[in-house]
Amino acid sequence: MIHNFSAGPAALPDAVVQGLRDDLHGLEDSGIPLLGLSHRDPRFLKQMTQAEQLLRRLLAIPDTFAVLLFPFGATAHFSAVPLNFAGLPDREGGAGRVASVRYHLSGYWSEKAASEAGRYAPVERVAAPFLWPGADGTAAAAAAATPAVVQAPAATAYAHYCPNETIDGIAWPAPPESVGVPLLADASSCLLAGPVDWSRHAGVYASAQKNLGVAGLSVLLVRRDLLGCALPPTPAVFDYAAVAASASLPNTANVFAVRALVRMLAWCEEQGGVDEMARRARQRSALLYSFLDASRLYYSPVPRAVRSMLNVPFRLRRPELTAPCLTAAASAGLQQLAGHRSRGGMRASMYNAMSMEAVERLCDFLSEFEHLHV
Ligand SMILES: Cc1ncc(COP(=O)(O)O)c(C=O)c1O
Known part of the structure; x- marks a missing residue:
């Protein structure tokens, strides 16, 4: 999938x-x-x-x-x-x-x-x-x-x-x-x-x-x-x-x-309207940010007070691992995670259609990649 x-x-x-x-x-x-x-x-x-x-x-x-x-x-x-x-x-x-x-x-x-x-x-x-x-x-x-x-x-x-x-x-x-x-x-x-x-x-x-x-x-x-x-x-x-x-x-x-x-x-x-969409966005982004904040490899460069719930850019403390991480993610079915061409790094965009399950899979994948490389 x-x-x-x-x-x-x-x-x-x-x-x-x-x-x-x-x-x-x-x-x-x-x-x-x-x-x-x-x-x-x-x-x-x-x-x-x-x-x-x-x-x-x-x-x-x-x-x-x-x-x-x-x-x-x-x-x-x-x-x-x-x-x-x-x-x-x-x-x-x-x-x-x-x-x-x-x-x-x-x-x-x-x-x-x-x-x-x-x-x-x-x-x-x-x-x-x-x-x-x-x-x-x-x-x-x-x-x-x-x-x-x-x-x-x-x-x-x-x-x-x-x-x-x-x-x-x-x-x-x-x-x-x-x-x-x-x-x-x-x-x-x-x-x-x-x-x-x-x-x-x-x-x-x-x-x-x-x-x-x-x-x-x-x-x-x-x-x-x-x-x-x-x-x-x-x-x-x-x-x-x-x-x-x-x-x-x-x-x-x-x-x-x-x-x-x-x-x-x-x-x-x-699906329940925009209040429900906001609830889901909070839930999805909370999971990803808490994973990133606890990681030894990945981090969010954005101060907490202004973090987006919809677009989550993140970087690797070992930048040389960014390209291999993107390739492995794509092979695992986690697609289009590259950061914008002007910014580099990685970015997960999670709009209304994004399921919680997809974000769980992303965190699992990133965690496995981290254990292999750090
Ligand atoms: C906040 C924001 N403004 C403007 C644009 C430009 O939109 P478009 O390429 O449809 O003109 C984008 C596209 O991603 C955007 O995210």
């Missing part, structure tokens, strides 16, 4: 994969294979409605928020977010001009988002001492990278953060309280892994290929009152107000990814 620890595209529940296989032959007994179904067909439009309803139910999304779907990943939102929100009126009354935007850096993806935003607006980087690469993280660096309160200067349009850094395995302990500015989150690797505090967020976006199905789709859950301020050069497909006005269908949808989203959301609901 294969256990897939990929960071994304990631493991899907077997029931979802089986269902999608059926859909390829004909969506809901229509006889029309999903991949040949028009995105304007009522049977597909039903999928769009179901996706929104399921998301609203699972995450208790308030009516004041719009639910938007896009046929591209979160990287596109690194541009779309500043294009849509850098022109928001700031507290100095600077409506319509490009205000500065504030980016909290806690790892690879928040840094990428900040770099892209710099193409459209002056970016204030809240640069905590970088936790990776280089020295292993310290508790002080972790606390500086994930403050409890975000207090931006008056001439700031919005603040942005990444609650779960997929590559670095760094998670904010809680969403920060943002004083005076709307807070946007790139929740690509943590949406649906637990509840969202809507009182703290103005917008949350995520790529689908972790907990929401397959790549080539993203969702944005955004306060409706923030729509309509896009900067003039914003491409129509990036203009959130225009996308909302077209019910997320300004152009051809990724019909397969939308159906996968519906199946993933329905599966999540059947």
